[in-house]
Amino acid sequence: SAVISQKPSRDICQRGTSLTIQCQVDSQVTMMFWYRQQPGQSLTLIATANQGSEATYESGFVIDKFPISRPNLTFSTLTVSNMSPEDSSIYLCSVLQGVNTEAFFGQGTRLTVV
């Protein structure tokens, strides 16, 4: 299993500002991902965080809006840039330790943009 520390757990931000969310894993993992979950909805994959290279974004998500870093095999950040109220959501970090294995999740960051 993997233990994931994600912070902040929640934040209230002014529109137009940016927030960086951190994800720290207690062991080296093969893959790290970022998801968004709007209230009462399913999880939508934002991107795959690639170690040492640019993240791979899903359709509808772009690097300028959601820059991602992954400097090593245990840490990643997601920035939500130039926020608007539509960005209010829960953002979740997820890791896989191998192909076709279970996904482990951080506790999530509940973001409210006002």
Next chain:
Amino acid sequence: GQQVMQIPQYQHVQEGEDFTTYCNSSTTLSNIQWYKQRPGGHPVFLIQLVKSGEVKKQKRLTFQFGEAKKNSSLHITATQTTDVGTYFCAAKNTGGFKTIFGAGTRLFVKA
């Protein structure tokens, strides 16, 4: 890309009643996973099914994978208030490293 459809969207049951959620795909799946998310929590892995026709049990939970590997179900016998939450099925993309979630079924249990 891989997509899984899940029904119902939500279900209200009386404690002690059974509950079932269904997951369907238009394409053959290599495997299917099930997760539970408690209110205010994050998704937690329950099980993975890989083989055609596979049936697995965890106490009151029974998981099935269809013969064609295109559908799956989760059945809870005699629900309890601790079963409250959202149950998601999830499939892997072709490479096996992205986890794609169904819409989820939210279970409400009335004591």
